[in-house]
Amino acid sequence: MADELELLRRVNPVPVDDPRFAEGPLGHEAENRLNHLLTGAGTETGVSGGDERRPGRTRTRLVWALAATVVVAVTATGLLLAGPNTTPAVAAPRPLVVRADSTPVPLDRLVARAERAERDAADGPAGLRKGTHVQSWSVGMSEDEPPVTLPVERVVRWNADDSHTELVVATDPRHPGRRVLTDADDGPRLVDDGHVISEQTFPPSWSDAPPQSPPPHDATRLRAYLREAQHLDTPPTTGELLDATAVLLDTWTLGARENAALTRLLADAKGLRPVGQVTDRLGRLGQAYVYDGAGYRRMLIMDPADGAVLGLEATAAVDEDAYGVEAGDVMDYSAWIR
Structure with a gap:
């Protein structure tokens, strides 16, 4: 029992x-x-x-x-x-909730804080490092099975010869120690917390195209960089800019200068509005900024001290009956660790 x-x-x-x-x-x-x-x-x-x-x-x-x-x-x-051919049922994470007693902070104010952090770091190391450490959740959907949430932690480290290693483990910080659902190899199944999904070493990469090349540290050049990284023919929309931000942070850990440039770029984005303070899924306090578009609500979580991006959440804005998705369901979430 x-x-x-x-x-x-x-x-x-x-x-x-x-x-x-x-x-x-x-x-x-x-x-x-x-x-x-x-x-x-x-x-x-x-x-x-x-x-x-x-x-x-x-x-x-x-x-x-x-x-x-x-x-x-x-x-x-x-x-x-049930047997191995049955999809395990796992409750999706609840959407992040903005604290009702919090005051929204305009992005312009975060820009000022990011620029101050940039000045404070001017005499020290740049801080830019290729590689990432991120915890993410995503919903796998099928017309034949109910949606499932797949939580993983990924660590990417680059070597001096431009080779790199990637470690992916199944873990959910909301329930440390409990078993985790994975969709690797033989389909959805429960595995132990910390189960290694994959561990790979990749040979040197000689690409100098974004996002493999170092990101610039001024907003105008960074916009062009992100446009090229996403292979866009026109300047990125706000939704495309948020997608490009995720690609950037999945490749690089930003230094103070690059972080200030990204904060300035996000502050100029149309439709990205401040909504207040949230606690992210790693227990960090952040300021939230919301963008509605293309059937999804995107929530950007930023460090109130220096404007660094902490996380990005996407929730469904409409029901998707064919996939068992309801409005408000979390579709994906990333939390970057510096």
Whole structure:
């Protein structure tokens, strides 16, 4: 039974630390409703007038809700315990939530902070380094199977001879130590936390085209660099600029000068608006900036101290019935580690 309970905990879509379900006193309205359900006394009058709602009907709805919860839990457990040809069910991460009590910080203010960090680093090492360390989540979709979330951590290190190594492991920082879903090789299956998906060494690369060539550290040249990296015939739109930013950070760890140039470039992007403070999936505080377009909402998370990009999240803006995706579902997320 202990094994079955652990499996149920893993497929539970509500994490144990969800602040909305923390212990505490019930509100006045919630307490009244609980008393009503427990006692079964009295009637409620609908807002349209003489429409009575009997407590028996309320209890019936509650029973159906509890039954539905049991069905979901049993179904999820069955998927996890099924044979190798069955796709395991894993709850996708919840979208990042902006703190209601936070004040949005305009991107122009982050530009000033990034430029100050650039000046402070002027006498030190440039800080630009080829290679990346990133944790990411992405949704694998199929018309035949439910969507699954694939969390991985990737470390890329370049050597002096322009060869490089890439290590990819399955891990989810939201649930350290728990098993992780992977879609490598033989299809979706659960593996141990830290399971090595791939470890490869690549020969020297002689390409000098973006994003393999070092990024410039002024905004105008960086825009042209990102346009070339994405093979665009026209200047990048805001959505394309965010895509190009992800490509850049998947290749390079930026120094203070390059980071300041990228912050200036993002500040000029149209439709990228500040929304407030968030805590990213690695527990870091950041300022969030949102862009809506092409059926997705993109959230850019930036370090409030120096404007460095911490993460990028994309959520679905519309339902995709063919793939079992609903509006608000997280489609992909990257968190870059410096």
